[in-house]
Amino acid sequence: MHLTHPDITKTLVTAEQIRERIAELALEIDQAYQGKDILLIGVLKGAVPFMADLSRAMQIPTKQDWMAVSSYGSGTISSGVVRILKDLDTDVKDRNVLIVEDIIDSGLTLSWLTANLKAREAKSVEIVTLLRKPDAAKVAIDVRWVGFDIPNEFVVGYGLDFNENYRSLDGVGVLSPSVYS
Numbered sequence: 001m002h003l004t005h006p007d008i009t010k011t012l013v014t015a016e017q018i019r020e021r022i023a024e025l026a027l028e029i030d031q032a033y034q035g036k037d038i039l040l041i042g043v044l045k046g047a048v049p050f051m052a053d054l055s056r057a058m059q060i061p062t063k064q065d066w067m068a069v070s071s072y073g074s075g076t077i078s079s080g081v082v083r084i085l086k087d088l089d090t091d092v093k094d095r096n097v098l099i100v101e102d103i104i105d106s107g108l109t110l111s112w113l114t115a116n117l118k119a120r121e122a123k124s125v126e127i128v129t130l131l132r133k134p135d136a137a138k139v140a141i142d143v144r145w146v147g148f149d150i151p152n153e154f155v156v157g158y159g160l161d162f163n164e165n166y167r168s169l170d171g172v173g174v175l176s177p178s179v180y181s
Ligand code: XMP
Pocket: 046, 071, 078, 102, 103, 104, 105, 106, 107, 108, 109, 110, 153, 154, 155, 156, 160, 161, 162
């Protein structure tokens, strides 16, 4: 669905910009994992379009798995206490893991997830995120690849939702406040 939508007040990233950036990221990731086995771990559900497009832009073969997690905490504030809703089907021991995420806000979710996968004795754990908000800088988390740094606004599209809506928009935009009320 096209991003030109009555509920979107501002376009932050167009479908074309996402395509171009993913091509660049895929090239860098291909080079970093040349000759190595790589397991992509997507975080459900927001990372679905990103992982699908990124993995198909890559030239090296990938294996893929998914995790669903939920942060405890009130409202929209992430607490850093994470609950696994759907665990991996794959044993990550001795695997090169690349976490594929839609957006990093406080960074608490990913910092927990990284520690969790390292505790399972993954050989390496790296992160690629399509979007990063300014608050992510406050937490010591090593994000190897970032698609776009965006302002601190609630965004939807390209996998990101509000109440499960807008995931199928082809770009990323700011949601109109009128939708919340
Ligand atoms: P952290 O732990 O980094 O949480 O604070 C990241 C998770 O928060 C959600 N999130 C958003 N979802 N639009 C969304 O649709 C946003 O602007 C947004 N900011 C954060 C998202 O689930 C992400 O995985």
